[in-house]
Amino acid sequence: MLPESSLAAFIQSLPKTETHLHIEGALPFELLQRARPGFSRPPDSWAPDFKFRDFAHFEQELIGMAISWYTSPERYHEAAKIVFARHVAQNVKYVETSFASGVIELLGLDGYEILAAIRAAVPVGLEVRVFLGIHHTGAGPKMRPVLEDALGWPELAGIDLHGPEDQPLESWTAEYWAAAHRAGKYTKAHAGEFMGADFVRRVLNELQPHRLEHGVRAAENVALVDELAHSRVALDICPISNHKLMPGITLANHPIRQLFDAGVKVTVSTDDPISFGNALTDEYEALAYHCGFTRKELVQLARNGFEVALMPAAQKNPWLDQLDAVIAAP
Numbered sequence: 112m113l114p115e116s117s118l119a120a121f122i123q124s125l126p127k128t129e130t131h132l133h134i135e136g137a138l139p140f141e142l143l144q145r146a147r148p149g150f151s152r153p154p155d156s157w158a159p160d161f162k163f164r165d166f167a168h169f170e171q172e173l174i175g176m177a178i179s180w181y182t183s184p185e186r187y188h189e190a191a192k193i194v195f196a197r198h199v200a201q202n203v204k205y206v207e208t209s210f211a212s213g214v215i216e217l218l219g220l221d222g223y224e225i226l227a228a229i230r231a232a233v234p235v236g237l238e239v240r241v242f243l244g245i246h247h248t249g250a251g252p253k254m255r256p257v258l259e260d261a262l263g264w265p266e267l268a269g270i271d272l273h274g275p276e277d278q279p280l281e282s283w284t285a286e287y288w289a290a291a292h293r294a295g296k297y298t299k300a301h302a303g304e305f306m307g308a309d310f311v312r313r314v315l316n317e318l319q320p321h322r323l324e325h326g327v328r329a330a331e332n333v334a335l336v337d338e339l340a341h342s343r344v345a346l347d348i349c350p351i352s353n354h355k356l357m358p359g360i361t362l363a364n365h366p367i368r369q370l371f372d373a374g375v376k377v378t379v380s381t382d383d384p385i386s387f388g389n390a391l392t393d394e395y396e397a398l399a400y401h402c403g404f405t406r407k408e409l410v411q412l413a414r415n416g417f418e419v420a421l422m423p424a425a426q427k428n429p430w431l432d433q434l435d436a437v438i439a440a441p
């Protein structure tokens with residue numbers, strides 16, 4: 112068996128994508144410390160086998176950290192610059208990140224200015240697409256006009272359904288996702304992290320998203336797995352996040368193995384690194400060590416990321432060709 116450092120070097124060498132990343136959840140620890148000097152060491156949840164009690168526990172801790180920093184578009188810009196520089200350092204070529212519409216609703220920030228601030232932080236050599244994340248209950252009277260307006264922001268790649276999955280899926284959701292499709296936006300939805308296959312199927316039917324965030328519990332239903340394998344819908348999975356947050360799920364029994372083997376298109380991302388203490392390369396290493404992913408399978412995961420990336424073929428093909436060359440090597 113090759114030494115550990117050799118696997119790390121192999122993963123580092125692969126061109127990669129990150130397609131499931133909440134910018135608030137990616138808050139760099141040094142900025143949290145600057146905002147709250149009492150934070151002398153990383154959160155307990157960075158420990159490898161930490162388990163959150165439930166989603167509320169996770170969300171409460173994350174919001175507590177995030178609102179310490181994200182109080183202005185300028186601070187989004189400053190954080191995004193650090194986040195993207197870390198992507199570049201890991202040989203990541205393409206990133207999709209979302210910002211939470213809650214900061215517009217609750218903090219009174221200007222959504223378009225946040226979008227512009229994140230976009231302005233993108234370094235040379237990295238492609239970034241920005242999404243607006245909206246909770247199940249995120250279309251109150253104050254937010255309706257903002258959400259309508261957002262579909263006209265040219266720099267906004269799309270929308271993503273966020274937040275606790277067990278909150279009711281309100282009727283505005285399907286209407287808004289349809290309006291987003293008409294406006295040419297790409298749509299995603301978080302489903303199948305806490306709620307089961309029935310909810311995943313409901314989201315697929317009612318919202319018709321291009322992609323699912325997590326989607327892990329789809330694995331509980333053989334027919335749904337088969338449908339996903341034959342559909343255009345990919346799953347942006349974050350194994351370390353799921354290991355620390357999903358009841359009964361660990362890296363060792365993670366359904367990404369089953370979904371991948373069944374032919375479902377899955378990608379790998381980090382979700383909320385300030386809560387989980389993870390880098391993208393950690394996710395690939397975890398899959399190799401705990402889920403038996405071979406090097407060729409890791410390359411296929413990286414390849415899936417570029418396949419779903421919102422870039423023209425001419426732009427993504429060099430990265431796909433590079434990955435294919437790794438697979439073809441003896």
Ligand SMILES: [Zn+2]
Nearest residue numbers: 131301324382
């Ligand atoms: Zn997420």
